[in-house]
Amino acid sequence: MNIFCDLHIHSCLSPCGDMLMTPNNIVGMAFIKQLxxxxxxxxxxxxxxxxxxxxxxxxxVLLLPGMELTTREEAHMLCYFPDVExxxxxxxxxxxxxxxxxxxxxxxxxxxxxxxxxxxxxEEEKLLISALDLGFEECAQAIHEHGGLCVPAHxxxxxxxxxxxxxxxPEGCRYDAIEVSDAVAMPPVDxxxxxxxxxxxxxxxxxxxxxxxxxxxxxxxxxxxxxxIAGRA
Numbered sequence: 661m662n663i664f665c666d667l668h669i670h671s672c673l674s675p676c677g678d679m680l681m682t683p684n685n686i687v688g689m690a691f692i693k694q695l696x697x698x699x700x701x702x703x704x705x706x707x708x709x710x711x712x713x714x715x716x717x718x719x720x721v722l723l724l725p726g727m728e729l730t731t732r733e734e735a736h737m738l739c740y741f742p743d744v745e746x747x748x749x750x751x752x753x754x755x756x757x758x759x760x761x762x763x764x765x766x767x768x769x770x771x772x773x774x775x776x777x778x779x780x781x782x783e784e785e786k787l788l789i790s791a792l793d794l795g796f797e798e799c800a801q802a803i804h805e806h807g808g809l810c811v812p813a814h815x816x817x818x819x820x821x822x823x824x825x826x827x828x829x830p831e832g833c834r835y836d837a838i839e840v841s842d843a844v845a846m847p848p849v850d851x852x853x854x855x856x857x858x859x860x861x862x863x864x865x866x867x868x869x870x871x872x873x874x875x876x877x878x879x880x881x882x883x884x885x886x887x888x889i890a891g892r893a
Contacts, residue, residue, distance in 0.1 A: 662876050663696035663885070666869035667724060668738060668813065668839065668859035671712065673702045675769035675789055678864045682778040683711040689865050690721050697722035697875075697885055698868075699859075701738055703788040704729055704758055706751040707773050709744045714776040722882050727751060728813055729803075730789065731796045735825035736813035738839060739803040742886045750806040755786070757794050763787040796826065800833040809836040809889055814861060817841035823849070836890050855889060 669686060670677040690698045698721060700712050706727050716723040725747035726740045741747035762785055763771055771784040794802065803810045815821045815829065815838060822829055829838075829849055837855040840846065860869045877884040 661878075661880065662874040663722075663880060664694065664871035665697045665699075665873055665875050665885070666690065666695055666860050666862070667697070667699040667701075667726070667740070667857055668728070669698055669700050669862045669868060670728075671700050671702055671708045672770070672772045672774065673705055673708045673784065673788070674863065675703070675763060675765075675771050675787070676863055677702070677769070679770065679772070680865055681863065682774055683708060683715045683776055684778050685865055686868070687712060687715040687719050687721050689868050691719045693868060694871050695721065695869065696880060697724060697882075699724040699726040699738075699740060701726040701728040703727075704754055704790070704792065705771075705784060705788050706747050707784065709747060711774050711776040713744050722880065722885060724882055724885055727754065729754065729799050730791045730820070731799050732791055732794055733796055733825050734791050734820060735796055735822040736820040737796065737799050737803075737822075738811040738813045740809040740811065740886060740889060741807065742883055746807055750803070750808060753802065753806065754792065757792045758786050758788070759790050759793065761787045761790050796822065796830055797833050800835070804834065809886065811835065811837045811839055811857060811889070813839050814841045815839065816847035817844050823847050855891065857889075
């Protein structure tokens, strides 16, 4: 069966995310747009996933837990996990590799934790858009060691796409899928052997995808979606 997905959305925990990107607003917009599954992938953090999962369960929307890492080379890399607990465990590992740079909310934006009632419960002090002290290949290895899926993000778009950050897609890594952007031309690399994901990278509610991108899964569940991206469907 095919399910409609948007697998790259930011919440208000990302400093570049709009403050309206709350758990209820994100899931509510996905529900209104008739999406079956979403992934919320904040920059180097996943602290809002428990609240988003609670809301998603209530509304019948699948939540694939994830994060968007910034490697040492300033390249962005998505990672997905089969459950919130394993993603949160990896999030603690990632937090240890963030530099001790404090966020300046007046300049970069607030980094807000919320509960399932969209109430603020705190703010992250470290600047989440900083680059980790782990290189691209080290991040890919760490993701797999923690049981996650590694997906280079929007490889053909912006300075943080790996093709612009490094000039090439490293061949020494194992990628479970590749995210490409439809906003620019397809990258001049052979991606024929990879599953391609097309997501919104939404930082604002209105940018969440319409029901246009589908993934074929054996059943409507987070584990089946995780397995499909991993090529185990």
